[in-house]
Amino acid sequence: MTHNTGSTVLTETLQQWVVLLEVAAREVFQMMVGGELHATESEDSDCGDVTAMVGLAGELCGLITIRCSPECACQIASAMLGMTIDTLDGGALDALGEICNMVAGNFKAKVNGLADSCVLSVPTVIRGSDYEWHAVGEGVSADVRQSYNGCPLQVKLTVHQ
Amino acid sequence: MGKVRTLIVDDSGVMRKIVERSLRQAGVDLAEVWEAANGLEALALLQGKTPDLILSDINMPTMDGLEFVRQLRGVESARGIPVVMITTEGSESRVVEALSCGARGYIRKPFTPEQIKQHVLPLVKQ
Numbered sequence: 001m002t003h004n005t006g007s008t009v010l011t012e013t014l015q016q017w018v019v020l021l022e023v024a025a026r027e028v029f030q031m032m033v034g035g036e037l038h039a040t041e042s043e044d045s046d047c048g049d050v051t052a053m054v055g056l057a058g059e060l061c062g063l064i065t066i067r068c069s070p071e072c073a074c075q076i077a078s079a080m081l082g083m084t085i086d087t088l089d090g091g092a093l094d095a096l097g098e099i100c101n102m103v104a105g106n107f108k109a110k111v112n113g114l115a116d117s118c119v120l121s122v123p124t125v126i127r128g129s130d131y132e133w134h135a136v137g138e139g140v141s142a143d144v145r146q147s148y149n150g151c152p153l154q155v156k157l158t159v160h161q
Numbered sequence: 162m163g164k165v166r167t168l169i170v171d172d173s174g175v176m177r178k179i180v181e182r183s184l185r186q187a188g189v190d191l192a193e194v195w196e197a198a199n200g201l202e203a204l205a206l207l208q209g210k211t212p213d214l215i216l217s218d219i220n221m222p223t224m225d226g227l228e229f230v231r232q233l234r235g236v237e238s239a240r241g242i243p244v245v246m247i248t249t250e251g252s253e254s255r256v257v258e259a260l261s262c263g264a265r266g267y268i269r270k271p272f273t274p275e276q277i278k279q280h281v282l283p284l285v286k287q
Contacts (some may be wrong), residue, residue, distance in 0.1 A: 031271035032179070081178055094175040101173075102270045105249025109269070115252035122172070122220060 011140060017111060018142040018157060021064070024106035025155045028099060029148065033079045037146040037153070047145075047154040048072060049129040050088065052100035055121035060114055062139065062159040064104040066096065070127075072151035088127075097123030103155065137161055164192030165285050168210070170203045170217040170229065171196075171247070176270075180216055180247060180277075187278035189285060200229025207239050214285055217264075219248040219255065230262040243284040247272065 022039075029037045048069030056062045068076075070088040077085045077095035085092050101123045108114050135158075143156035167184065169177045177196045184191060195210055197203035201224040203217070215233075219226035226246055233239050243265040248255070251269035259267055266280040 028271045031273055077175065080175060082182060091175055094173050098173050098176050101249055105251065105270060109251045116254045120220065120249060122222065 014140055014142045014157070014159060017107075017159075018144060020110040021103070021107050021142075021155060021157050022144045022146075024110055025066075025103045025144070025146065028102045028106055032099065032102060033076055033148075035079055035148060037148055040145045040147045040152060046129075047152045050093070050096060050125065050127055052093075052096040052123055052125045054097075054100050054104040054123050056104065056108070057119050057121070059117035060108075060111070060159065061137075062157065063135075064100060064107065065156045065158070066100045066103065066153065067156070068096070068148070068153040069151055072148060072153060075149050075151065093125040093127075097125045100125075107157075135160055164190050165214055166193045166195075166210075166212045167191055168195045168197065168203060168206065168212040168215045170198075170200065170215065170221070170226065172198050172218065172221040174198075176218065183272070183274045183277045184216075184281065186274035187281060189277075189281060198223075200224030200226060200232070203229055204232055204236070207233070207236065211238065212242060214281065215242055215244040216247050216281075217244055219246055219250050219259065227259060227262050230259070230264050234263045245280055245284065 026037050029035055047067045050070055050073045051065055051067045053063055053065045073092045073096045074085050077092040080095050104120050108118055137160045139158050139160045141158040143154050146153045169180050171177045181194050195206055197206050199221040217226040230244050245266035246259045246264045247268045249270045256267045268276055268280050
C-alpha cells in the first residue's frame with residue numbers, strides 16, 4: 001500500500017522510487033534478517049513507536065524511515081544476531097538503525113544515477129510517537145506497508161524539493 | 162588455511178557481530194576477533210595487535226574507513242594486512258576510491274555469507 005502526500009510534481013517519480021524502495025527493503029530482510037517482508041493492505045497508521053531514519057543528501061535530498069513496534073524491533077535484532085533479544089536495548093535500536101541504513105543504501109543503488117550523486121547520513125533511531133518534524137522546503141512522501149513475522153512495519157521515503 | 166586473526170571495524174556493534182558470524186558461516190576459522198568502532202580506534206588497536214585480515218566499514222564517525230586504510234598503509238607493521246571494505250556505499254566511484262586507497266576487496270551491504278566467502282577466503286588463503 002502506498003500513500004502519497006504533498007506536491008504532485010514529484011508524485012510520478014515517487015511512485016517509481018517507492019517500488020524500488022520496497023524491493024530494496026525486501027532484499028535487506030532476506031539477506032540480513034533471514035526473513036520475508038509481506039505487503040499488507042492495512043491503512044492503520046500506528047505501526048509502532050520506534051523509528052529509524054537515514055538522511056539522503058546530494059542530487060536527492062530527503063529521508064528514509066522505518067517504523068515498527070518495540071517487539072518487532074526486538075524480533076529483527078534477534079534474527080540478525082542469532083540470539084534472543086527481548087528488551088529494546090541499545091543492540092535492538094542499533095539493529096533497526098543498520099537495517100534502515102542498508103535499505104537506504106540498497107535503494108540508492110537501484111535508482112539510476114543516484115549511487116554516485118547522493119550520500120547517506122549515519123542512522124538515527126528515536127522512540128515515541130508524539131512528535132512533529134520539520135524540514136526546509138516542501139516535501140513529498142510515500143510509504144510501503146509491510147509486515148515482518150506478523151508485526152506491521154512502515155518503510156517511508158520523503159523527498160525534499 | 163590456519164586460524165585467522167581478524168579486526169572488524171564498524172561503528173555499529175550489531176554489524177560487527179554480524180560480520181563475525183558471516184565469517185564463521187563462510188568457513189573462516191577465526192582465532193581471535195578484535196573490534197573497533199572507527200578508524201582511529203582501529204589504528205590504536207593495531208599498535209599492539211597484528212591481525213591477518215581487516216574488514217572495515219566506510220561511513221564512520223571520527224575517522225572513516227577510507228582514511229583508515231590510507232593511514233594504515235603508512236604503518237610499516239600493518240602495511241601488508243589485507244583490508245576488505247564492507248559498506249552500504251556501493252557506487253563505482255567509492256569502490257575505485259577504496260581500492261586506490263589500498264583496500265583489497267569491497268563488499269556491499271546487504272551481503273550474504275557466500276559473498277563474504279568469495280571475497281575473503283582467497284585473501285586469507287594467501
